[in-house]
Amino acid sequence: MGAFFCSNFKGDRVEKMFGLFGGGKKKDFDVSVNGGAAKFTVKAGDNLLKAALDNGVAWPHDCRVGSCGSCKAIVKSGKIKALTDFSYVLDGDQLKSGTVLACQTALKSDLDIEVELGEEIATEMLSIDGTISQVVDLTHDIKELVVSTDTAFTRAMLAGQYAEIEVEGVSDPRSYSFAKAPSNENDGEFTFYIRHVPGGAFTDWLFAEDRTGTAIKLNAPFGQFYHRPDDSMMVCMAGGSGMSAIKSLLEACVNDQVERDCIYLFGARTLKDLYCADEMEQIKSSWNKNFKFDYIPVLSADQDSDWTGPKGYVTDYFKQAYLDNSSMNLTNAQGYLCGPPAMIDSAIELLKSGGIQEESIYYDKFLDASSIPGGRK
Numbered sequence: 001m002g003a004f005f006c007s008n009f010k011g012d013r014v015e016k017m018f019g020l021f022g023g024g025k026k027k028d029f030d031v032s033v034n035g036g037a038a039k040f041t042v043k044a045g046d047n048l049l050k051a052a053l054d055n056g057v058a059w060p061h062d063c064r065v066g067s068c069g070s071c072k073a074i075v076k077s078g079k080i081k082a083l084t085d086f087s088y089v090l091d092g093d094q095l096k097s098g099t100v101l102a103c104q105t106a107l108k109s110d111l112d113i114e115v116e117l118g119e120e121i122a123t124e125m126l127s128i129d130g131t132i133s134q135v136v137d138l139t140h141d142i143k144e145l146v147v148s149t150d151t152a153f154t155r156a157m158l159a160g161q162y163a164e165i166e167v168e169g170v171s172d173p174r175s176y177s178f179a180k181a182p183s184n185e186n187d188g189e190f191t192f193y194i195r196h197v198p199g200g201a202f203t204d205w206l207f208a209e210d211r212t213g214t215a216i217k218l219n220a221p222f223g224q225f226y227h228r229p230d231d232s233m234m235v236c237m238a239g240g241s242g243m244s245a246i247k248s249l250l251e252a253c254v255n256d257q258v259e260r261d262c263i264y265l266f267g268a269r270t271l272k273d274l275y276c277a278d279e280m281e282q283i284k285s286s287w288n289k290n291f292k293f294d295y296i297p298v299l300s301a302d303q304d305s306d307w308t309g310p311k312g313y314v315t316d317y318f319k320q321a322y323l324d325n326s327s328m329n330l331t332n333a334q335g336y337l338c339g340p341p342a343m344i345d346s347a348i349e350l351l352k353s354g355g356i357q358e359e360s361i362y363y364d365k366f367l368d369a370s371s372i373p374g375g376r377k
């Protein structure tokens, strides 16, 4: 039997619509996915997506904070509790059909559910204790954070994926993309590029003083942002700390000597926001010699420097330089985008208008509490 929703409901209303009243002791519940193709148990207190990933089910997901909609699934039978208001992300038809966001769903009974597992990869989750071993300023508001652990990269972490970082004193874990391809890391080390978001709980903490030596917990790997092998052109765009995931993905492409051309546009405000110039040179000089790699930094707010490179938003620059004035054919190309949500949204539309198929555009939006419906819980 399908579950019925109305638009504009709140979490407590869903609970009532599913006949859920009162508190009671939390229990574990069983989930059957796609008619029994996968089965797992959701432990009391866990959300549906977490349990699926913990059990190695290749459930689609990007942000895991109720904002991207990637983890949506249709409840066929069973009772759930919505942890946030799904109507921020799902439309009326989806709500009526019983669609839920798995990352924002707690269970109140056993569940039958349908989800498009697609090509998503199954990953084995790690929960790793580590120590912040190095903090380096990359720009005035981006730090490189290295976490040292006893864990070697023996498991499948893909370049482009991300980890959750937990520290004492910050209530919820925060997501950060791996900034290096796994095989480019020293054993047991994980590198992140973290931008200061003023007023943000974790980054205010990180930027307040030298945190070297602090104990930290990593949960990983998460995300569906990784390289899809192909011989078509790659168009990459990043802004700010979005450099992390793209750089890691490009390093993996170098390691694999992929046979494809790549253009990477990096958006920054001013000269003082540029970083990783040496690393980009290294990638360029090591790219498969039979193919082209172009790295193009674009400054959006440069007023008075000697910068002679491209100016404006990366998307405007790409349109003007590659779409309007050239015969570049993007029909079979792939897009890889990472960074601020607004930049990604306009880059997706631009790449589609240039001919890239929507399903060939992969991205991670660096969402924070200001873009999570209702903020963090």
Ligand SMILES: Cc1cc2nc3c(=O)[nH]c(=O)nc-3n(C[C@H](O)[C@H](O)[C@H](O)COP(=O)(O)OP(=O)(O)OC[C@H]3O[C@@H](n4cnc5c(N)ncnc54)[C@H](O)[C@@H]3O)c2cc1C
Residues within 6 Å of the ligand: 062, 063, 162, 174, 175, 176, 177, 178, 192, 193, 194, 195, 196, 197, 198, 199, 200, 201, 202, 203, 204, 223, 241, 242, 244, 245, 364, 365, 366, 367, 368, 369, 370, 371, 374, 375, 376
């Ligand atoms: C998949 C993924 C990968 C990511 N990778 C990276 C990465 O590699 N590097 C990186 O720098 N970042 C990355 N991020 C973003 C990162 O996870 C954090 O969201 C970011 O660092 C901010 O964390 P914070 O704790 O400092 O701020 P938060 O506490 O999340 O606050 C962010 C902002 O929102 C405001 N705010 C807080 N509560 C509310 C509310 N209720 N309503 C409105 N506004 C509110 C705060 O004042 C602040 O200005 C990624 C995010 C995702 C989803």
